[in-house]
Amino acid sequence: NTRIALAARPDGEPTPSDFRVETVPIPVPAEGELLLEILYLSLDPYMRGRMSEAESYADPIALGDVMVGGTVGRVIESKDPSFANGDVVLSFSGWQTHAVADARHVRKLDPHAAPVQTSLGVLGMPGFTAYAGLLEIGRPERGETVVVAAATGPVGSAVGQIAKIRGARAVGIAGGPDKVAHLRELGFDAAVDHRDPDFAAQLNAACPDGIDVYFENVGGKVWDTVLPLLNTYARVPVCGLIANYNLTSAPEGPDRAPALMSRILTKSLTVRGFIQSEFVKDQFVHFLADMSGWIADGRVRYREDVVDGLENAPDAFIGLLKGQNFGKLLIKVAQ
Numbered sequence: 001n002t003r004i005a006l007a008a009r010p011d012g013e014p015t016p017s018d019f020r021v022e023t024v025p026i027p028v029p030a031e032g033e034l035l036l037e038i039l040y041l042s043l044d045p046y047m048r049g050r051m052s053e054a055e056s057y058a059d060p061i062a063l064g065d066v067m068v069g070g071t072v073g074r075v076i077e078s079k080d081p082s083f084a085n086g087d088v089v090l091s092f093s094g095w096q097t098h099a100v101a102d103a104r105h106v107r108k109l110d111p112h113a114a115p116v117q118t119s120l121g122v123l124g125m126p127g128f129t130a131y132a133g134l135l136e137i138g139r140p141e142r143g144e145t146v147v148v149a150a151a152t153g154p155v156g157s158a159v160g161q162i163a164k165i166r167g168a169r170a171v172g173i174a175g176g177p178d179k180v181a182h183l184r185e186l187g188f189d190a191a192v193d194h195r196d197p198d199f200a201a202q203l204n205a206a207c208p209d210g211i212d213v214y215f216e217n218v219g220g221k222v223w224d225t226v227l228p229l230l231n232t233y234a235r236v237p238v239c240g241l242i243a244n245y246n247l248t249s250a251p252e253g254p255d256r257a258p259a260l261m262s263r264i265l266t267k268s269l270t271v272r273g274f275i276q277s278e279f280v281k282d283q284f285v286h287f288l289a290d291m292s293g294w295i296a297d298g299r300v301r302y303r304e305d306v307v308d309g310l311e312n313a314p315d316a317f318i319g320l321l322k323g324q325n326f327g328k329l330l331i332k333v334a335q
């Protein structure tokens with residue numbers, strides 16, 4: 001069993017030496033457990049938070065422990081009557097080639113219904129994050145303008161496409177001309193490059209009627225540019241702040257919190273943070289039905305960025321925090 005453990009807590013941007021590749025014996029399943037050969041590992045921005053000691057909604061990974069993560073694996077030894085060898089399951093087995101999982105905590109996947117790795121992306125946690133955050137908090141109305149950044153990623157691309165299905169205007173923000181071109185292919189009404197020196201003017205031009213829903217994925221400079229464009233009663237589901245994840249201190253400059261609070265007051269803004277898990281119980285079945293239908297009829301398309309080999313996970317993850325991925329980032333661990 002090859003696995004990747006947290007070797008050190010990053011100071012700012014993670015580096016390869018924060019990870020350690022280890023070889024250990026393949027674990028043995030007990031009654032009620034499954035031995036899995038991992039096929040795909042999902043790499044997600046939240047993992048940066050788990051590498052740090054700072055308080056958050058989930059506990060940090062202990063130094064020396066295996067990096068956490070969602071996985072798709074094949075059962076190679078079943079000690080539970082509801083699973084057979086060869087079944088493919090969704091589990092939370094982390095950065096390793098083999099794992100033992102409690103059969104009660106895995107979900108069997110149907111490889112004929114959808115490619116199994118979509119359970120980590122468009123049909124899994126990121127797609128669900130977009131669905132729940134946009135529909136429960138953003139609540140876009142027909143004709144309204146919805147803006148989302150990290151828009152070619154699994155969360156952002158689903159946000160824009162669901163906004164279109166709801167009859168809203170979708171404006172995507174992404175880094176670089178290739179990503180911007182991809183957003184236009186996906187049917188976004190406008191797409192803007194946040195790395196362009198002219199970004200603020202371009203976003204302004206892309207939102208002639210202001211912004212009614214800003215689905216916040218990044219924070220930083222993008223948020224500063226969006227804030228003055230928010231309309232009265234705009235909704236801001238705060239989903240992620242990836243521009244901040246590698247910060248080691250507060251940014252320089254005057255304290256802008258009073259100006260922000262004043263804007264929230266005078267524009268009657270709704271700014272509401274969320275963690276997708278809070279909506280799972282009520283919404284996940286509806287999400288699976290809706291999203292499967294939208295994929296089948298071509299109204300939602302998705303892009304995957306698949307990197308071969310578990311040993312490449314640290315570099316791929318470091319790149320994710322800098323926008324080097326293009327689509328849902330997955331590690332193909334085994335065939």
Ligand code: NDP
Nearest residue numbers: 045150153154155174175217218239240241243275276323
């Ligand atoms: P993505 O695949 O979109 O990857 C992250 C992207 O963020 C990068 O590709 C890059 O895209 C963009 N980015 C990175 N740094 C910056 C920056 N400084 N300014 C602007 N954009 C930047 O990730 P996901 O779709 O998986 O996740 C999107 C967001 O949703 C993240 O913030 C994540 O933490 C959050 N999230 C929250 C959940 C919740 O329950 N609240 C659940 C799941 C995800 P580009 O090149 O276009 O800039």
